[in-house]
Amino acid sequence: MTAPVATPKTLSAYEQSVAKVFSDDFAFSIPGYQRPYSWTTEQAGELLDDLLDFMGADGEGKGALNPYFLGSVVLIKGLAPESEVVDGQQRLTTLTILLAVLRELAESSKDKYMLNEFIYEEGNDFSGAVDRYRLTLRPRDAEFFREYVQRKGGIAQLKDLEEALTDSKQNMKDNALHFWTKLQSLPEAERKKLGQFILQRCYLVIVSTPDLDSAYRIFSVLNDRGLDLSYTDILKSEILGHLSDGSQNEYTDEWESIEDELGRGAFQNLFVQIRMIKRKAKAQGTLLEEFRTYVRPRENPTEFVDSVLRPYARAYAEITESRFESSAGADEINAVNEDLGLIDNTDWLAPAIYFLSKYRNESQLLLKHLRDLERLAAGTMIIRTNFNHRMERYGKLLRAAEKDEDLFQEDSPLQLTDEERQKIIQVLDGDLYNTRVRVPVLLRLDGIISDTGAEYDRKIITVEHVLPQNPAEGSVWLDWFPDEEERSEYTHKLGNLVLLSRRKNGQARNFDFDKKKQQYFQKGGAAPFALTSQVLATDEWTPEVVEGRQKELLGGLKTAWRL
Template sequence: MSAVKLQANDCPISKIFSNDFIFTIPLYQRPYAWTTEQAGELLEDLVTALGDSDDKIDDINPYFLGNIVLIKGDKPDAQVVDGQQRLTTLTVLLAALRASVSKENIHILTKYLYQEDDFDPNDNVYRLTVRERDAQFFKEYIQDEGGIDKLKNLHTAKLSDSRKNFKENTLLFVKRLQSFTNSQLLRLTQFILKRCFLVVVSTPDIDSAYRIFSVINNRGMDLSHADILKAEIIGKISLEQQEKYSAKWEEMEERLGRDIFKSLFSHIRMIHVKSKPRESILKEFLNDIKPINTPQQLIDKILIPYAEAFYEINNLAYHSDILGEEVNQKFRWLHLIDNSDWIPPAILYLSRNYNNPELLLRFFTDLDRLASGLMIQRNNINERIERYGKLLYSIEIGEDLYVPDSPLQLKPEEQARIIKILNDDLYLIRKIRLYVLLRLDAALSEGKASYNFCNISVEHVLPQNPTSDSMWVQSFASQEERDKYVHRMGNLVLLSSSKNAQAQNYDFDLKKQKYFTTKSGICNFALTTQVLMEKEWTPEVINKRQQQLIHQLKEVWRLQ
């Protein structure tokens, strides 16, 4: 892979707004959002940095305005990945300065807003073009000479938020600059153009620009690969249909939520590529998925169906007159898995078989079994990705998913390994112990349990460190015997609230009364209620309970 060309230079504002750059704010960027608070702060910072001395402009300390990140090759054309708020506000400020200086100086400032065509004003080249929806408004009322006079008469109530910000920031600048003399205005203009700098980071590669932005933007990443993909995909659609498809896109994003919507693209990538990412999600999506579909197909046939399936999986919202709740219960358990690698096959299968609840229940029962098994075995991410990649391929080509050698099914050796792990010291496997006991409790309560408690903890019946004078030392005569049983499943229970640590060592009868029940004297878990029924707690009781619980889990996950 060839090295990416990267350039970083500090440029005075006079160079920023020159023929060296023709800035465009891409479609994926958010609308202009700076309010009078940020704009006013920028102007006051500039006035303070200039000071009131009579020093020559060239002798004043330079003032840095931060970074901008661009996608730019050798030509002036530059897409703004980061810095649109500053560039736009600086453009507004230059326009306000132009509206405030004497007439003979107006033309000097105009050249920093656009390059005039000698014959036709329609062919003027604007230094900055904002998002397409606001571009004409910005040119007419901000960048063009005389535009601000027209802007003053616009009714703010009828403007979008971005246009309202354009207007209010412009008028704020104009009002503040009224207190300056013409010579002070020219001095401020010279200072901004000559002694104010932006660090320009540019690369011709969209993926590199996005990664650079992610690293240097310490305010938190507002831009995502989903935003860039939106521009890449919708930008290829005819202008007549762009608004329609932008609305579809934004509806998907709003329905899922911005963060979940971003993750959808990595799941779609996995559905298509079926392997661990080799490059960034953005680059692989653009290289492997986008080219094989028209933009409209990509949105209508892939994004929308997958987004809908993802929404229903995330929100337990599958609806069917039969088996709907049963399918949603499988989603509920899958969300307790400690990774999200199961989601791509879930999305693919649900989107393909939405109207067949019987098929869905069978599939998600086995996907739950597979995901639980991989989690209990502590399979690493590479092993999980390989397994789910094979499953995606099987779904795609329509293979029988219920034959023994299907990637959806646990192999005999995997089942044996799972049983061995469950039969060992379960408490010591922190990442699975609560999950396993919740599955047990649900099975014992026949699905009637509801787990809405803020804190659910796994606790021991036989304590880890009993006092030497307790009945525990009598019932479990040696340290070796206590070590054998203390962390096994048969000795574990669930509690729904934190308890006094000293109470862990209570003798069995007192522990049942004060530790394993709530203040009202009840227990919230079937698994724990089992223990309350016992009259004593001995190695024999733990052994018997261990066998019963293992048998229960074998039924839950069809383990042999």
């Protein structure tokens, strides 16, 4: 298909064979603000397997008749070959690695030369063409890619490279060696046909846009359709793309350092929290739309990174990882952060980040705010306040906090109402086992009565009844609880529940009390939970014992949460 002539004001989209893509028509560059090369051997290996399968044995598969589409590439490109890649870095880089491996494995010098033309454009003194690679990666990866992938003989050196590498460079190395191992086992004729198939029968949709703004729009549409992009990638391009080269490199390093520290998933969630802090309401549009409207980072990109992204990222990590540091009060603050981590939603995170950033140097005031925030978050979790009402409440809280209102007044959005407190007590004093909050409530309670600061693996934590739900005939349980109605009243109550750090054992649940304590509640000679250790110190389990424990445990929660 012939490409239309593009002018600086034209947006165009057309199919191009890989041979045409890696030709003199394009000189691809990955701007410094793009995220690193991230395809692993899983994605790269899947691409190669798909190509081989589509090509079929002896080149007689589906590809003999039908083209193979590799997806889209979004470029900022005018009339000249220079093309800034907005989306498509992963595909273009992986295809270059694949062609480089095919070049290195080619047995004929002629084949090596012809394959090299799709990786490297030799200069010509007569035409004025200059030496250049078809694809230039981000500044921090470009030299490595040239040295070990694009240059002839580079992959042979790559096999012996043992130095520690960044994730992006390690991915390049792993993918190149994966391709090498896979293709080396194929006959030379099949490798040649694969190269021909990739270059002649594989196509990319090239979307060329004249400027950054139109590229963003295309980028966003492709992202909405589920391609391997994220809104933080788009915002990164949008925020850092207009900086000068020197500032762009500096702030790209800073951005990626923050992303690496948090991890990609947490980094994306951080932007959700920043949106909430600035918007102070449930999202009404996409995150991108609301970020542009309410955060407006493009107005001053450096200020956004320095004064918003970096401090909020620091607070995010300190809260979610419970690693706040201070000369005073750090242990207490981190204990509250641990308690916040028990909440079964993260809607509280935006105000927590705001409080920590605002009161970082006032530990006691920060502790007071976080304690009341945990109280509010736990309370609304227990009474199952719905998402819309939670977001409305936290929006009011953020507005009040920004106005420096007294958040400890009774009518503050940070404080539980009388009605909410009564509902919370009702849930806690009811059949707690039958609620969705039994594990976080019991873990919070365990922290209250524990003085060891023990940490548990929460992945395998279960709630067990001391008095079984279905005690066996002739068991001591029926001696202690002969009345079925009374037994039913206590079975699912807080006072009859303990925590186990193991999966439940259906048979052991019905053991008599002494055997259950020795073989089920204890693990390695001791119970890992203070809540469970209390039961081990009890000689019998009667209605009076359960009732007394119910009052004691409920009292502990009422004191901690000021109910």
